[in-house]
Amino acid sequence: MTFRHLARRRAGVAVLGVVAALTLGACSSEPTVNASGTDGGGPTAEEPAAKPPTVSFTPAAGAKDVAPGDPAKVSVADGTLSSVTLTNPDGKQVKGQPSADKKTWSTSEDLGYGKTYTWSGQATGADGKQVPVGGSFSTVKPSRQVTGSLNVGDGQTYGIAMPIALSFPSAVKDKAAVERALSVKTEPKTEGSWAWLDGDTSVHWRPKEYFEPGTKVTVDAQLYGASMGGGSYGRQDVSASFTIGRSQIVKGNTKDHTMQVVRDGKEIMDFPVSYGLDSDPGRVTHSGVHVVMSKHSTYSMSNPRYHYTDVNVPWAVRISNNGEFIHGLAGSVWAQGKKNISHGCLNLSPANAKRYYDSVLPGDPVEITGSTQKLSSKDGDYNDWTYDWTAWSKLSALAG
Missing domain, CATH: 2.60.40.3710 (Immunoglobulin-like)
Structure with a gap:
């Protein structure tokens, strides 16, 4: 083969390479771009269709024996609430308000017992379509x-x-x-x-x-x-x-026949006292934490078992429902600080009783020690402090 023939052959191969390149370019999967720089006509992804709105109710539509203290609510998914009304059997609208995003509406007043309530209104979906808000429920009728x-x-x-x-x-x-x-x-x-x-x-x-x-x-x-x-x-x-x-605690000891009043950690009063007769279970002052329940400038006391009725005493502070008071009694001043002779009460002189009376708040603790009988859960309305914390906590219906 001469040099000329070889050159021609090589030139022919080069031409074929150009043609092949052009052919490959025409079949390429690369998108063509127009002058604006955008896709000139390739396929586009299909956008998902908008969902219609879905309405739900609390309580559920058709529910019966609903507790009227719970709010009623309507909610919508894939849309917003255009209008909502809840009416009672007389046609009166129940007060309520929508959420900021208009996806829920809740009542703002209690419902009535034994009534049927009806929903009405419309919800608008993201697709622009409207669906009705409707249905009813009824509340419980208590016996x-x-x-x-x-x-x-x-x-x-x-x-x-x-x-x-x-x-x-x-x-x-x-x-x-x-x-x-x-x-x-x-x-x-x-x-x-x-x-x-x-x-x-x-x-x-x-x-x-x-x-x-x-x-x-x-x-x-x-x-x-x-x-x-x-x-x-x-x-x-x-x-x-x-x-x-303020913190005020009475600390009384039946054996010492005394009573101290401690306010905010400092003793402010110290009185001689006559407590209940310890030898008689029906007259003994109970040991334990009492709570001041009420106070009365004068109080009429009766105890037929011990043969007295309508005895008026001054400056009486009730500390339990079993007949225990702190009060004044001039007739027992001779025994105060020396001997226990009362029928369960803490006897003070009228002057000392007035000083204590003026300092009292309902709910003040009165801590008594020294007697043969203890305050118990049977001793009236405010026996709360007769329980230790573990025992008290177990009395909750939700304990567990």
């Missing part, structure tokens, strides 16, 4: 409505041992449901617990230790709509906010 009453009041000031007592006219069967409707908030935070007493007709809350002076307390019993068992439901909510005052 009985029960009222609870608190022992504490708004704006009041109480002593450091004050228990919170919520009482009912009869035994509560569903104690757990009632207890879940109760709350106690304190500032500063205070550990405490509820306990069921008095044959389940009363539930008390007390702190683990005495309250700190100045504690702010709010008790809230959301009883309306709460099941109490046996077809009974709460009639209305009750609440109270109060303050714990």
